[in-house]
Amino acid sequence: MKRIYTILIVLVMLTTAEMSAQQDAQYTQYMYNTASFNPAYAGTRGTFSLVGLHRSQWIGLDGAPRTQTLGFNTPVGPLERIGLGLSIINDDIGPTHETYLNVDVSYMIPVSENAKLSLGIKAGGHLLDVNFNELNKYTQNDLLLQSNIDNKFSPIVGAGLFYYTDKFYLGYSIPNFLETQHFDESSNSNNAASYVSTEKLHHYLITGYVFDLSDNIKFKPAALGKLVNGAPFQVDISANILFNDKFYLGAAWRWSAALSGMAGFQISDSILLGVAYDRETTELGKTKFDDGSFEVFLRYELFNKQGKLISPRFF
Numbered sequence: 001m002k003r004i005y006t007i008l009i010v011l012v013m014l015t016t017a018e019m020s021a022q023q024d025a026q027y028t029q030y031m032y033n034t035a036s037f038n039p040a041y042a043g044t045r046g047t048f049s050l051v052g053l054h055r056s057q058w059i060g061l062d063g064a065p066r067t068q069t070l071g072f073n074t075p076v077g078p079l080e081r082i083g084l085g086l087s088i089i090n091d092d093i094g095p096t097h098e099t100y101l102n103v104d105v106s107y108m109i110p111v112s113e114n115a116k117l118s119l120g121i122k123a124g125g126h127l128l129d130v131n132f133n134e135l136n137k138y139t140q141n142d143l144l145l146q147s148n149i150d151n152k153f154s155p156i157v158g159a160g161l162f163y164y165t166d167k168f169y170l171g172y173s174i175p176n177f178l179e180t181q182h183f184d185e186s187s188n189s190n191n192a193a194s195y196v197s198t199e200k201l202h203h204y205l206i207t208g209y210v211f212d213l214s215d216n217i218k219f220k221p222a223a224l225g226k227l228v229n230g231a232p233f234q235v236d237i238s239a240n241i242l243f244n245d246k247f248y249l250g251a252a253w254r255w256s257a258a259l260s261g262m263a264g265f266q267i268s269d270s271i272l273l274g275v276a277y278d279r280e281t282t283e284l285g286k287t288k289f290d291d292g293s294f295e296v297f298l299r300y301e302l303f304n305k306q307g308k309l310i311s312p313r314f315f
Contacts, residue, residue, distance in 0.1 A: 024175065024202050024226075025067040025091050027055060028252055028260045028276040028295050030236065031222050031315055035073050035085050037204050038173035039104035040120030040162035043075035043083020045301070045313065053297035058280070060291040063094035073104060081108045083118065097129040102156060115165045122158035122175060126199075127151050154180035154199070169315055171206045203227040210314045218242040220314050232256070242314055248274075257282060258293070272299040 027033050033053055034041040050072040058064035071087030085104035090097070102124030109117045130149040160173030180199045208222030224236040233255075240250030240262065250262035258281055264274035278293035 025055070025069070025089060026057070026065075027053065027067075028236070028254075028278055028293070029053070029262060029274055029297055030206070030224050031208060031220075031238065031240075032264075032272075032274060032297060032299060033069065034162075034171065034206065034315075035071055035104060036069055036087055036089065037175050037202075038120065038160040038162055038171050038206065039085065039102075039122035039158060039175075040106050040118040040160040040171060040173065041083075042073035042085035042104040042106045042118075042120055043080070043108065044106070044116070044118050044162060044164060045073075046075060046080065048072065048074040048302040050300045051297060053295065055293065055295040057278075057293040058291075059294060065091065065093045067091045075108075082106070083108065083120070095131045095133075095135055097131075099127040100156065101125055102158075106162075111163075115163065118162040118164070120160045120162065120173075122156065122160070124156040126154045126156055126176075126180070128154070154178065160204075164315075166313060167210045169206070169208055171204070173204045175202055175204070177201065200229050200231075208315055213241075216244045218245075218314055222315070238262070240314075252276075254278075270301050272301075273297075274299075 024037065027036070030037075033051060035051070051069070053067075053069045055067040056064070057066070068090045069087060071085060073083055073085030076082050076084055083104070083106035085102075085106075087100070087102050087104070089100040089102075091100070092098075102122050104120055104122050106118045106120035109119070111117050128149055129151060132148055155178060156176045157178055158173065158175040159177070160171060160175075162169065162171040162173075164170075176199060178199065179201065203226070205225040206223070208220055211219045213219050219239070219241050221237075221239045223238070226234045226236075228234075234257070235255040236252055237255075238250055238252035238260075240248050242248040246266045248262075248264045252260040252262065254260070258278040260276055260278045262274065262276040264272060266272050274297045276295040278295075280292070
């Protein structure tokens, strides 16, 4: 039965004339992985920051999405106003495998004594692989499913803004302006392009604020909005409480989609470990085929010469 669910999901993706849906990888702990979708975030932590993340979505469902990200960003230059970053993202769903390799460059502009505005651009490439042999085909001679897609390359060009102080942040980004169309001409007897999918513009808006409840307790509500043409507007609202700058607990709500719990521990001054678990609030979450979604990330940051992090912000 799980196999049937997978086939339905993949065929809906691959046999429509033009796929219009949310295509970028989804994260619950987006507040610790901001550079993956906003290039202006690169360098804003004021130190070398390396983040690795793994997400398994809809555990128990064959062919469900799995995502791994690895990236770093750092400020450079005598005034450290330039930020550089590099990220690699692997995203799998059913027979499809996608790899993203991006370079981020940002420039930070002081707008007041305590606030900065960072402008960023993203450039890179996207590789798409689709192995139709992994499907249980209802029609063996379906022309669309005869030829696999191997390393289909498409360029990526994106940009973003990120305004921040020690307590507040607000960012807007479009990770990719190019609406690349993936197709297989041989699948159409008229030699016309038969589109498998079309990359859509993704608009991201992120914000959050850190409240000092006491000397040892910080409270941070945050939100992420994502708008994609052809898909419902998605909003993630989260709240995290940080204790003694060492341990945090949080919860999140994805509008009409899922509820989440988060926890993290500052293992050392350099290493932060975080986990999250999502439970669908849709009909899928009520079935026995979905055991929820799991996410884990690890962040490593360097010290400055005084042995302390340059910018130990809670975002």
